[in-house]
Amino acid sequence: MTDIQRKALPLGLCGKDILGAAKTGSGKTLAFLVPMIEMLYRQKWGPQDGLGALIISPTRELAVQIFEVLRKIGREHSFSAGLIIGGKDWKIERELISKMNILVCTPGRLLQHMDQSAGFNCDLLQLLVLDEADRILDMGFKKTINAIVENLPPQRQTMLFSATQTKSVKDLARLSLKDPEYVAVHEKSEHATPKNLSQYYMVVPLQQKLDVMFNFIKTHLTAKGIVFLSSCKQVRFVFETFCKMHPGVPLLHLHGKQKQQKRAETYAKFAAQKAAYLFCTDIAARGLDFAAVNWVIQLDCPEDPETYIHRVGRTARYEASGQAMLMLCPSEETGMIQGLERAKVPIQEVKLKQDAKDVKKEPIQKQMQRLCFNDPEIKYLGQKAFISYMRSVYLQKDKTVFDVNALPAEEFAASLGLPGAPKIKFVEKSKAKNAVRGSQKKSSDDEDESADEQEEEEEERSKVKALDAKKKKSKKEVVPEDEEDAEATGSKQVKSKIEKMFNRKNQSVLADHYTKLVDHDNDNKAAKARTGGDDNDDDDIFTIKRADHDLGGDEIPEDTVLPTSKRQQRMSKLEKTKNQGQGNKLLFDEDGQAHELYELEDEASFHAKGDALSQQKEFLEKEKKVMDRADVVDKSTAKEKLREKKAKRKQREREDMMDEDSEDDGEMVVTLGNPDDSDDQGDDYSMDEDNYSGDDNSDNEDDDEETPKKRGWWQDKADAEESKKKRKVVEVDEPQTLAEQEALALKLLGL
Numbered sequence: 001m002t003d004i005q006r007k008a009l010p011l012g013l014c015g016k017d018i019l020g021a022a023k024t025g026s027g028k029t030l031a032f033l034v035p036m037i038e039m040l041y042r043q044k045w046g047p048q049d050g051l052g053a054l055i056i057s058p059t060r061e062l063a064v065q066i067f068e069v070l071r072k073i074g075r076e077h078s079f080s081a082g083l084i085i086g087g088k089d090w091k092i093e094r095e096l097i098s099k100m101n102i103l104v105c106t107p108g109r110l111l112q113h114m115d116q117s118a119g120f121n122c123d124l125l126q127l128l129v130l131d132e133a134d135r136i137l138d139m140g141f142k143k144t145i146n147a148i149v150e151n152l153p154p155q156r157q158t159m160l161f162s163a164t165q166t167k168s169v170k171d172l173a174r175l176s177l178k179d180p181e182y183v184a185v186h187e188k189s190e191h192a193t194p195k196n197l198s199q200y201y202m203v204v205p206l207q208q209k210l211d212v213m214f215n216f217i218k219t220h221l222t223a224k225g226i227v228f229l230s231s232c233k234q235v236r237f238v239f240e241t242f243c244k245m246h247p248g249v250p251l252l253h254l255h256g257k258q259k260q261q262k263r264a265e266t267y268a269k270f271a272a273q274k275a276a277y278l279f280c281t282d283i284a285a286r287g288l289d290f291a292a293v294n295w296v297i298q299l300d301c302p303e304d305p306e307t308y309i310h311r312v313g314r315t316a317r318y319e320a321s322g323q324a325m326l327m328l329c330p331s332e333e334t335g336m337i338q339g340l341e342r343a344k345v346p347i348q349e350v351k352l353k354q355d356a357k358d359v360k361k362e363p364i365q366k367q368m369q370r371l372c373f374n375d376p377e378i379k380y381l382g383q384k385a386f387i388s389y390m391r392s393v394y395l396q397k398d399k400t401v402f403d404v405n406a407l408p409a410e411e412f413a414a415s416l417g418l419p420g421a422p423k424i425k426f427v428e429k430s431k432a433k434n435a436v437r438g439s440q441k442k443s444s445d446d447e448d449e450s451a452d453e454q455e456e457e458e459e460e461r462s463k464v465k466a467l468d469a470k471k472k473k474s475k476k477e478v479v480p481e482d483e484e485d486a487e488a489t490g491s492k493q494v495k496s497k498i499e500k501m502f503n504r505k506n507q508s509v510l511a512d513h514y515t516k517l518v519d520h521d522n523d524n525k526a527a528k529a530r531t532g533g534d535d536n537d538d539d540d541i542f543t544i545k546r547a548d549h550d551l552g553g554d555e556i557p558e559d560t561v562l563p564t565s566k567r568q569q570r571m572s573k574l575e576k577t578k579n580q581g582q583g584n585k586l587l588f589d590e591d592g593q594a595h596e597l598y599e600l601e602d603e604a605s606f607h608a609k610g611d612a613l614s615q616q617k618e619f620l621e622k623e624k625k626v627m628d629r630a631d632v633v634d635k636s637t638a639k640e641k642l643r644e645k646k647a648k649r650k651q652r653e654r655e656d657m658m659d660e661d662s663e664d665d666g667e668m669v670v671t672l673g674n675p676d677d678s679d680d681q682g683d684d685y686s687m688d689e690d691n692y693s694g695d696d697n698s699d700n701e702d703d704d705e706e707t708p709k710k711r712g713w714w715q716d717k718a719d720a721e722e723s724k725k726k727r728k729v730v731e732v733d734e735p736q737t738l739a740e741q742e743a744l745a746l747k748l749l750g751l
């Protein structure tokens with residue numbers, strides 16, 4: 001047993017709330033799964049009891065991993081367990097979720113079920129586990145978690161686990177735990193990282209990072225490594241280009257923009273490989289337990305020491321040893337190393353070999369240029385990678401580490417194979433601001449200024465974020481256009497062939513294979529991570545600077561500017577109709593003259609028709625008849641509609657039932673105690689409804705009332721024989737003569 005298990009298990013088994021912290025790879029998963037299963041077992045939890053335990057994880061991969069461990073250790077039990085992680089068929093999940101005793105899920109999907117799945121009931125929940133609680137909160141799930149917790153019964157046991165505990169976790173603990181036991185086994189240990197982990201850092205100029213990385217891979221071909229980058233776009237670019245340069249070892253990539261199936265495939269492939277490199281975002285930083293990872297390389301600086309600790313924790317797990325390399329730009333060194341020292345991370349510097357710095361030894365930059373030149377898709381990815389990296393640095397909170405102005409943008413762009421650095425609005429602004437500040441600094445009070453500075457930067461950040469959100473809504477990707485690139489590369493010079501190629505149009509369209517890989521459903525979700533996170537579609541906020549052309553001529557008055565986009569046009573139509581007010585109904589006579597529906601006639605002709613009361617009565621009766629007729633029509637139309645609706649619903653239900661019969665429920669539900677459910681069955685989690693007893697059987701009975709029972713083969717055979725008996729069969733030869741025909745006729749008449 002590990003330390004955390006030794007301490008947490010007895011408390012968990014006593015039903016105590018736990019706030020658990022222990023180093024990465026120290027076995028926290030079992031520290032909550034074992035008491036959970038034990039508790040349900042002791043209470044003789046069965047299908048009729050519904051949901052007994054809920055485990056929430058920040059990422060889908062981690063949820064899958066927890067689910068796998070649960071399958072292994074729960075083999076002897078008969079609880080049903082479900083995996084609810086999004087990216088799967090909602091309808092199937094909705095059907096099955098109400099039958100589960102244990103759920104492993106991601107927060108968003110769980111809340112969606114709580115809100116929308118009628119059968120989902122957690123009134124009897126006994127245990128809630130939040131694994132990597134701080135990450136759940138960092139990813140912006142605070143409100144979701146609060147909403148989930150509000151839906152759960154208060155008299156439950158709760159456990160929060162993570163290798164790092166932040167203030168927000170303590171806040172959450174205050175709200176959701178009752179008299180918790182704080183189990184922090186490594187709190188007093190000298191280092192915050194596993195003792196078998198060797199940690200190094202290297203100061204590498206930004207423009208040499210890819211070169212160093214590629215050489216690292218070439219010189220460690222038998223190793224298994226995870227390479228962390230700060231955004232999905234960088235991951236995609238580095239993966240694609242490195243693959244094309246054939247380093248001689250399998251390369252994989254994992255990020256939040258991939259479809260769930262692709263993510264699962266990559267996860268499984270990397271887990272199975274002995275030597276491979278996985279390029280990923282922080283989506284893989286937490287909790288993932290790949291066997292025998294030798295190296296964790298952080299190509300981009302982590303946002304804080306906590307993230308660093310989780311990233312390096314993907315190696316040296318349990319009792320294994322491992323190595324970690326952090327690459328820092330010169331401007332990041334001091335701040336980051338001080339932060340790591342404070343967080344009790346022992347790290348030592350290794351110097352970049354002199355020959356690696358040697359420019360004469362051809363770096364991979366030339367190959368990158370060739371790739372970008374030959375393949376517009378690669379160039380496009382490069383531009384996106386450049387922008388998203390700059391943005392991630394700009395958005396980082398810790399300005400003692402991250403300074404976007406200190407980065408050599410042109411050289412970095414060149415190292416990606418780009419002909420020039422795309423100009424990015426905010427970097428320009430930031431530089432200009434810095435210049436102004438530099439001149440003001442001499443005369444102004446230092447303290448005031450730094451406060452202003454922070455405020456302004458905060459403001460700028462929020463502006464960028466707002467713009468980001470707005471752009472995401474419009475679903476457009478900002479792609480550098482010809483003039484923009486031209487400006488970036490210095491348009492006044494004579495353009496070379498290469499530059500012309502780079503400035504080609506229509507490069508915004510990625511090849512089919514890329515669009516297939518990318519989960520566009522996620523594209524419009526709000527950016528969850530502040531920087532470089534899993535679902536970070538961030539570079540849309542950047543606009544590449546355009547030259548302002550003097551168009552000449554008169555300016556068009558504002559109110560005559562016509563809406564250009566379809567959406568704008570729709571909106572303006574809507575506005576118009578709103579302001580138009582209600583129209584009057586008019587009747588046209590035979591001469592085509594328009595009349596109001598009820599026109600006032602002159603007094604004399606009114607009185608000529610009789611007294612006012614009788615006229616009123618007559619009018620009302622006439623109108624009532626009209627209304628009655630209209631009512632009859634309306635009612636029959638409504639009835640017809642209802643009938644159609646009903647028929648459609650029935651048809652849908654029939655189709656659903658047929659789908660259910662034919663579909664494999666797939667990968668998300670398992671009955672733990674299924675004796676056939678052994679390891680060697682791999683990923684086949686398909687559920688056999690027959691494994692359920694109690695309530696579920698009664699469910700089936702209900703179903704039987706509505707749909708004809710499925711018949712077994714034995715029933716079919718018996719029925720066939722019975723009906724054969726009932727039918728009277730007269731077997732005769734074909735009559736040849738008249739006498740034979742007469743005899744047959746008599747036989748048929750039964751005489």
Ligand SMILES: Nc1ncnc2c1ncn2[C@@H]1O[C@H](COP(=O)(O)OP(=O)(O)OP(=O)(O)O)[C@@H](O)[C@H]1O
Pocket residue numbers: 001002005022023024025026027028029030162163286287288289313314317318
């Ligand atoms: N008691 C044990 N005996 C042997 N191996 C164990 C034991 N407990 C856990 N392990 C193994 O240790 C590895 C790490 O465990 P686990 O994933 O639970 O760590 P963790 O503390 O949750 O890490 P992280 O903080 O990175 O999520 C796993 O491969 C697990 O199988």
